[in-house]
Amino acid sequence: MLRISNIETSYGPIRAINGVSLEVPEGRIVTLLGGNGAGKSTILKTISGLLEDQPDKGTIEFMGTRLNGLDPEQIVRLGITHVQEGRTIFEELTVEENLLMGAYVRRDVHGVQRDRARVLGHFPVLGQRLNQRAGTLSGGEQQMLVIGRGLMAHPRLMLLDEPSLGLAPAMVKEIFQIIKTINEEGTTILLVEQNARMALQVAHYGYLLEAGRIVLSDDARALSENEDVRDAYLGIAVEGSPKGFKRYKKKKRWR
Amino acid sequence: MHISHPARRTSDLALFKAMLAQLIVSGLATGSLYALLALGLVIVYKTSNVLNFAQGEMAMVSTFVAFTFLETLQMPYLWAFLLAIVASFLFGAAIEVALLRPATNPTPLGLIIVTLGVQQVLYGAAGWIWGYDTKTFPSPLSDTKIYRLGRVVLSEVNLWILTASIILMVALLLFFRYTRVGVAMRAISQNPTTARLMGTRTPWVLSLTWAIASVLGAVAGMLIAPITFLDPNMMLNPLLKAFAAATLGGMNSLAGAVVGGGSLGILENLVGGYLTPELKDSVAFFVIILVLCLRPSGLMGRHYRRRV
Ligand SMILES: Nc1ncnc2c1ncn2[C@@H]1O[C@H](COP(=O)(O)OP(=O)(O)OP(=O)(O)O)[C@@H](O)[C@H]1O
Ligand SMILES: [Mg+2]
Numbered sequence: 001m002l003r004i005s006n007i008e009t010s011y012g013p014i015r016a017i018n019g020v021s022l023e024v025p026e027g028r029i030v031t032l033l034g035g036n037g038a039g040k041s042t043i044l045k046t047i048s049g050l051l052e053d054q055p056d057k058g059t060i061e062f063m064g065t066r067l068n069g070l071d072p073e074q075i076v077r078l079g080i081t082h083v084q085e086g087r088t089i090f091e092e093l094t095v096e097e098n099l100l101m102g103a104y105v106r107r108d109v110h111g112v113q114r115d116r117a118r119v120l121g122h123f124p125v126l127g128q129r130l131n132q133r134a135g136t137l138s139g140g141e142q143q144m145l146v147i148g149r150g151l152m153a154h155p156r157l158m159l160l161d162e163p164s165l166g167l168a169p170a171m172v173k174e175i176f177q178i179i180k181t182i183n184e185e186g187t188t189i190l191l192v193e194q195n196a197r198m199a200l201q202v203a204h205y206g207y208l209l210e211a212g213r214i215v216l217s218d219d220a221r222a223l224s225e226n227e228d229v230r231d232a233y234l235g236i237a238v239e240g241s242p243k244g245f246k247r248y249k250k251k252k253r254w255r
Numbered sequence: 256m257h258i259s260h261p262a263r264r265t266s267d268l269a270l271f272k273a274m275l276a277q278l279i280v281s282g283l284a285t286g287s288l289y290a291l292l293a294l295g296l297v298i299v300y301k302t303s304n305v306l307n308f309a310q311g312e313m314a315m316v317s318t319f320v321a322f323t324f325l326e327t328l329q330m331p332y333l334w335a336f337l338l339a340i341v342a343s344f345l346f347g348a349a350i351e352v353a354l355l356r357p358a359t360n361p362t363p364l365g366l367i368i369v370t371l372g373v374q375q376v377l378y379g380a381a382g383w384i385w386g387y388d389t390k391t392f393p394s395p396l397s398d399t400k401i402y403r404l405g406r407v408v409l410s411e412v413n414l415w416i417l418t419a420s421i422i423l424m425v426a427l428l429l430f431f432r433y434t435r436v437g438v439a440m441r442a443i444s445q446n447p448t449t450a451r452l453m454g455t456r457t458p459w460v461l462s463l464t465w466a467i468a469s470v471l472g473a474v475a476g477m478l479i480a481p482i483t484f485l486d487p488n489m490m491l492n493p494l495l496k497a498f499a500a501a502t503l504g505g506m507n508s509l510a511g512a513v514v515g516g517g518s519l520g521i522l523e524n525l526v527g528g529y530l531t532p533e534l535k536d537s538v539a540f541f542v543i544i545l546v547l548c549l550r551p552s553g554l555m556g557r558h559y560r561r562r563v
């Protein structure tokens with residue numbers, strides 16, 4: 001569905017992405033893992049067109065359409081919704097208005113109503129706060145609103161940037177459950193996460209990004225069993241491993 | 256023991272009250288014009304982050320266009336009024352497209368300078384086309400015909416000024432609350448990047464805010480012209496007042512522009528009526544300075560911190 005080939009993205013003179021290729025098949029959840037500053041958000045921004053004149057090199061293709069050079073407002077109309085990291089709500093708008101903004105490109109009133117009901121089903125707390133100024137929501141509620149607003153576009157592909165950031169553990173579980181449900185209802189998802197453990201539980205496939213390059217990619221299950229991943233991202237020390245030294249060296253390179 | 260004259264005292268008090276009511280009502284009429292101009296300033300400021308110094312001159316040009324429709328083309332008043340509104344809408348959008356949009360990566364200061372340039376150009380062009388001499392703006396409304404509301408009198412002109420302003424403000428309120436584009440405009444003013452991700456065509460929406468601001472100015476201009484007469488300078492003073500009103504209400508608050516305009520109009524009139532007419536025009540300055548010292552975000556404005 002989405003095919004990224006060998007892209008290079010830079011911020012002015014600073015190169016952030018160095019020849020990344022990845023693929024998101026229709027109907028799947030693909031996760032993109034990596035430490036702070038690895039370039040995960042940059043890849044999402046490159047896809048959604050937020051970085052003008054980027055990528056420098058390489059191509060991005062979505063269902064046969066080349067995205068290179070398109071504006072964000074064109075790309076969202078193709079069915080790609082980018083949910084940015086952080087709580088990028090419209091603070092002065094009500095919760096309801098925020099949700100409506102999510103459906104800005106849609107003309108099918110009934111479909112919008114259905115999705116609104118679906119979102120409120122996923123996040124009942126939003127339903128109790130529809131006429132409240134979004135800026136007065138709690139951090140977690142704002143995060144739900146951001147995801148709910150993304151769903152209102154009824155995207156074919158959803159780019160989710162750290163949806164679990166700043167949520168209480170119980171809510172983190174719930175968010176991932178919701179992501180899974182959204183996917184089962186037909187939305188393809190590219191998921192960027194710090195919480196690698198949860199991400200690998202819901203995802204089908206994963207990529208590991210470091211300093212702007214893909215260093216590893218595999219099925220989610222295989223990744224979560226991979227020693228290096230366990231060590232660096234899942235926080236599970238593998239005692240007495242014969243490859244201990246090698247792993248140590250790798251770890252140093254990664255950080 | 257001091258003997259007071261009960262009858263005289265009540266009539267004094269009644270007189271005082273009547274005068275107060277009168278000053279407030281006519282102040283409100285003037286203030287609603289400030290409010291229209293201030294609204295134009297605020298919506299542009301909110302979406303483009305620019306103080307539009309050309310707001311007054313744009314209104315002046317629109318008023319001259321209405322004048323041409325009326326005098327040169329001898330159109331009926333209603334037609335001239337409506338056509339001038341359409342023209343001012345296109346004019347506002349055109350200014351944004353032609354002069355502000357081309358600036359790549361503009362700083363707010365750079366854009367302010369551009370609006371100052373626009374102001375100068377419009378001023379010169381108006382003088383060149385219509386001349387600098389003062390003209391009388393034909394109006395079907397009478398300045399001497401008055402309506403009585405209890406002890407308060409309201410001239411026909413002021414009545415229409417109030418009515419038209421209120422209609423326009425309510426229309427604007429409904430537009431920003433209930434239309435898709437209106438809500439999008441507010442969203443863009445808060446977070447343009449995220450709004451683009453929702454699919455808003457930001458440049459187009461920006462032109463629309465300029466168009467609306469221009470219409471607000473045009474209406475204010477056409478309402479004020481029968482009173483102040485018509486010349487290229489006509490908007491200098493009202494625009495200054497509008498800046499004061501917007502500052503008072505809060506530069507980023509639409510409700511603030513309305514409240515600020517109304518209160519400034521009333522305040523001016525009270526100073527003029529009870530203190531001295533000489534100071535009337537200085538009130539706006541005092542207001543700007545006081546607000547900046549005591550409450551920089553204005554009565555209803557919010558300093559919103561942007562999360563990075
Ligand atoms: N606007 C910008 N200008 C310059 N450099 C930037 C900009 N945004 C990001 N970078 C740099 O690009 C690199 C990748 O940043 P990016 O935000 O993609 O990281 P990330 O993987 O999303 O990290 P995190 O997990 O902390 O969100 C970083 O080194 C960052 O400093
Ligand atoms: Mg990031």
